[in-house]
Amino acid sequence: MSSSLFSSRDADLILHSNSSGEGGQEDGSSINFLVHRCVLSTASPFFEAMLSLPQPNAERNSDIPVIPMAEDGSVVETILRHIYPLPNPPVETLDELAQMLEVARKYDFTSVSNHLRQTLVAAQFLEACPLRVYAIASRYDLDEEAKVASKATLCAGLDKMPLHDDLKSMSGFAYHRLLQLHKRRARDAVALLELPDDVRCMSCNGRRDTVNQPPRWWAHYKEAAKEELLARPTSDIICSLSFIQRAALASGCERCAGSILSSCWFFDQLRQKIDTLPATV
Structure with missing residues (x-):
């Protein structure tokens, strides 16, 4: 079967997608993509080098060389849409993105990899699955994306995020760095929970024996804030009105x-101090 999108009559190369079913047997779902050498060579140093060599074992179809691909048709088409002047297809899931990133790096499609790196740290993925984003970025040594994702994990809490197969590919070193970030930031944030002496309550500090003590609300706030910071070391929750x-x-x-209410300035300062703490691996 031929691709309806990549079926140019002046194509000089065919990419034959994988169609292996159970047992590695052809299941008839393979797709032929009629493409152009010049496009592949320009987009990929891998293909540029490969196509410059004679290929005596290449399959032949109407004198057009056929290159078998290990990837299925949907993946091949998605990659090709990125390197041809066509609208980039939307990436809906991290599973899809990780698969595409693997292929883009395998065949050295630099422009595709760069686009996928930007997509990896899009809000839709960072907000829903920051730990998975960090794991994928770490697997492919994407340092900047790993930093962005590590910051996003602070708001979610490591113990609240579900396990996923992507985490299996993350090194112990990468996870340890993330764990140390959370612990260090939590420790430093908790250390900032100190109430200034001039914060008072007319009732709590109205007697001579309590005039130098913090208002009663502070003990409740500090204990709850400490617990929250140990789980999620950011200012978002503990400085919220609720x-x-x-x-x-x-x-x-x-x-x-x-x-x-009269201590709003204190909470503003607390938020600023916590927000200035190191937030990335």
Whole structure:
């Protein structure tokens, strides 16, 4: 079967996709892609070198050389759409992206690899599967993408992310670096949980014996913030209004809410300090 998209009459090369079924037998689903040597050679140093050599064992079809591909038809077509002047097909899943990245690197399609690297750290993947993105980036030594993904994992928490086969290909070194980032940042963020002396509550600090003590809301806030930072070492949750309000309610003091309200400057400073901590591997 021939590809309807790649069927140019002036093609001088055929890429024959893999169609092996169970037992490695041909199942009849292979696709022939009629392509141009000049396009492949320009896009890939691998093909440039290969096509410059005589290929006595190449299959022949109407005097056009046939190159068998190990990949199935959908993968071959997707890669070809990236190197021909056609709209790039959308990448819907990380499984698809990882497979395409493997092929692009195998055949040295640099421009395709660069496009896929940008797609790898798109918001849709970073927000849903930051650890998988980090694992894929680490597998292919994509340092910048690994840094971006490592930062995204901070908001999710390592213990909350599901296991996936992509993690099997991540080295112990790469995972240890990520684990150290989380632990180091959590430690440094927790160390910032110090309340200034001038934060007071009119009720909690209204007596002589409590005037130098922190308001009651602070103990509840600090304990909850510490627990949250150890799981997700970012300022997003602990500086949110809903999180802070819970400390006021837990204090049992009617005026702690007013104390917190007048301490907005403290939470702004806390957020800024946490946000400036190192956030990537």
